[in-house]
Amino acid sequence: MSATGGYGAAAPRRRLVIRAETLREGLVALAVVSGFFVMYEPAPYDLLFIVAIGLFAATGLTLPRMLLPFLLLVILYQLGAVLTLTLVLDRANTMKWTVVGVFLAGTGVFYALFLAERTGIRARLIANAWVIAGACGGALAIVGYFHLAPGSDKLLIFGRAKATFKDPNVFAPYLIFPALILIQRLYATDHLKRAAFMLVPLGLIMSGIFLSFSRGSWGHLIASAALMTGLTILASPTPARRARILLICGAAALGAALLIAVLLSMPSVSSLFAERASLEQNYDVGRYGRFARHIAGAQLAFDKPFGIGIYQFAKIFGADVHNTYLNAFMSYGWLGGLALPTLVILTFVYCVRYVLAPAPWRPIFICAFSTWAVLMMEAWVIDVDHWRHQWALLGMCWGFIVATAKHVQTNDAGAPAPVRRLVG
Numbered sequence: 001m002s003a004t005g006g007y008g009a010a011a012p013r014r015r016l017v018i019r020a021e022t023l024r025e026g027l028v029a030l031a032v033v034s035g036f037f038v039m040y041e042p043a044p045y046d047l048l049f050i051v052a053i054g055l056f057a058a059t060g061l062t063l064p065r066m067l068l069p070f071l072l073l074v075i076l077y078q079l080g081a082v083l084t085l086t087l088v089l090d091r092a093n094t095m096k097w098t099v100v101g102v103f104l105a106g107t108g109v110f111y112a113l114f115l116a117e118r119t120g121i122r123a124r125l126i127a128n129a130w131v132i133a134g135a136c137g138g139a140l141a142i143v144g145y146f147h148l149a150p151g152s153d154k155l156l157i158f159g160r161a162k163a164t165f166k167d168p169n170v171f172a173p174y175l176i177f178p179a180l181i182l183i184q185r186l187y188a189t190d191h192l193k194r195a196a197f198m199l200v201p202l203g204l205i206m207s208g209i210f211l212s213f214s215r216g217s218w219g220h221l222i223a224s225a226a227l228m229t230g231l232t233i234l235a236s237p238t239p240a241r242r243a244r245i246l247l248i249c250g251a252a253a254l255g256a257a258l259l260i261a262v263l264l265s266m267p268s269v270s271s272l273f274a275e276r277a278s279l280e281q282n283y284d285v286g287r288y289g290r291f292a293r294h295i296a297g298a299q300l301a302f303d304k305p306f307g308i309g310i311y312q313f314a315k316i317f318g319a320d321v322h323n324t325y326l327n328a329f330m331s332y333g334w335l336g337g338l339a340l341p342t343l344v345i346l347t348f349v350y351c352v353r354y355v356l357a358p359a360p361w362r363p364i365f366i367c368a369f370s371t372w373a374v375l376m377m378e379a380w381v382i383d384v385d386h387w388r389h390q391w392a393l394l395g396m397c398w399g400f401i402v403a404t405a406k407h408v409q410t411n412d413a414g415a416p417a418p419v420r421r422l423v424g
Contacts, residue, residue: 021118024059025125027052028114032129035174035388036137037164041100045388049107061113064402073343074109077328078102080307080336088309097310101386108391115399123361126396127181134178135201137163137171138208145211145269159272161211169382172209172217173375174389179205179221180228180367183252187232187245188363199255206256210263213272216378223377228370235356235366290381293317294326301329301337324379331385340385343394344376351397354404365400372397 031048038045063071081098088094115122140163142148144155155163165171182202189195209217229249236242264270296317300308310331313321321327329337351369359365372393375384384390 020059024052024055025118025122027055028122029125029129032126032392033133035130035392036133036140038388039164039166043388046103049110050103053106053110056110056114062117063113064116064406066402066405067112067116067398069346070112070343070398071109073339073346074105076339077332077336077343078105080328080332080334080339081310083335084307084309084331084333087306088312091309091311094310097386104386104388104391107388108395111392111395112398112402115396116402119399119403120360123364123396123400127178127364127367131178131181131201134175134205134208137165137175138201138204138206140164141171141208141211142204160213161208163208168212169214169216170387172212172214173220173378173384173387175205175209176217176221176224176375177367177371177389177393179209180224180370181364183225184228184232184363184367186252187229187248203259206259207263210260211269216382220374220378224370224374227374228366231355231366231370232363235362290319290322293319293321294323297321297323297326297330301326301334304329305334307331307333307337320383322382324376324382324384327383327385347394347397347401348373348376350401354401354408357404357408359404359407361400361403365397365404368393368396368400 027048031045031052034044034048037043078101081101085094085098111126115126140155141161144152144163145161147153155161157168160168162168162171165174179202182198182205185198186195186202189198209221229245233242233245236245264273293313297313300316307330308316313327313330321330325337325341328340332340351373355365355369356362372390375390375393378384
């Protein structure tokens with residue numbers, strides 16, 4: 001028989017075809033995975049997002065009309081920073097701070113645009129990538145805290161785990177969203193092996209949060225997990241499913257308590273825990289404490305329509321603001337100071353309206369909202385305006401808002417929400 005027509009004919013070779021959309025979304029996934037390594041600037045996360053934003057801008061994005069209020073408020077917020085920059089343009093690093101802020105806001109807008117289309121696929125992509133990043137960060141925190149590798153001291157600061165972040169108070173909140181994703185998946189799974197598999201990354205992430213010794217993050221985790229659990233119960237279709245969630249919640253709480261007990265059995269951990277667990281730290285109270293500075297700063301804000309400029313609060317009061325909303329007035333002027341709370345309130349209202357609406361991506365929406373809402377409450381005592389994951393969560397919430405509104409409208413009326421072409 002011939003080689004071309006008989007039994008000995010070679011099977012046709014399959015061509016490996018990679019769709020352009022796979023490459024685009026894969027780049028975003030890689031950027032999200034790299035989010036655990038931000039020890040240096042620009043971080044890989046920043047560089048990859050610059051490429052991703054450029055690629056999507058060149059190949060096509062859509063701007064849903066419903067995103068316009070979000071986009072306008074973000075622009076006004078950053079415009080306030082640019083205007084305030086003129087007061088301190090000759091000071092060191094002020095230009096860099098403003099440019100970085102505008103870029104991070106741009107990533108938030110990109111997350112919203114990205115999730116507004118192919119929402120189910122892209123939401124899972126981001127969630128899975130963030131879980132991988134969180135597990136890597138948690139593992140590095142353990143390595144650093146227990147000195148399991150050469151150079152592990154670089155993963156600590158003042159005895160607290162920070163992994164490849166600069167600050168444990170930023171590192172730990174970064175881990176909240178992937179922790180909620182895994183906890184919620186435990187609620188949903190019926191397979192024991194799958195649940196056991198998920199406990200490994202969850203244990204790494206929870207250890208990272210604990211070993212950061214960030215009091216705010218401990219409270220953030222508890223509050224966000226409680227909110228996520230409550231919303232998940234409300235979204236559950238049957239009483240049996242709700243009872244199952246409560247049972248797993250109790251088991252998870254017991255497991256977390258056992259993990260903490262094991263860690264506290266180590267003298268180095270227990271001593272630092274005793275110090276950090278105190279509700280009152282010396283930098284919070286007193287004449288020059290954090291809360292006294294907040295009051296003095298609020299009084300000053302009334303007299304400064306353009307703010308006082310970035311880094312100037314510390315020069316006047318001896319320490320940073322540690323209040324995102326007050327810092328908006330100090331570093332973004334009245335324009336930014338009013339735009340930020342308006343944006344937060346509007347986001348909260350829309351999220352409450354749509355987070356429980358039936359949609360394929362509702363579980364991830366619940367986790368994103370539960371993390372972001374508590375983070376913005378914590379923002380009263382810490383500065384989060386330059387946190388990468390704060391902008392990611394905000395943008396994700398708006399992407400989910402738009403997609404869910406479109407989904408509800410399509411199911412109710414049979415017509416998609418109108419969108420306007422942005423680029424491409």
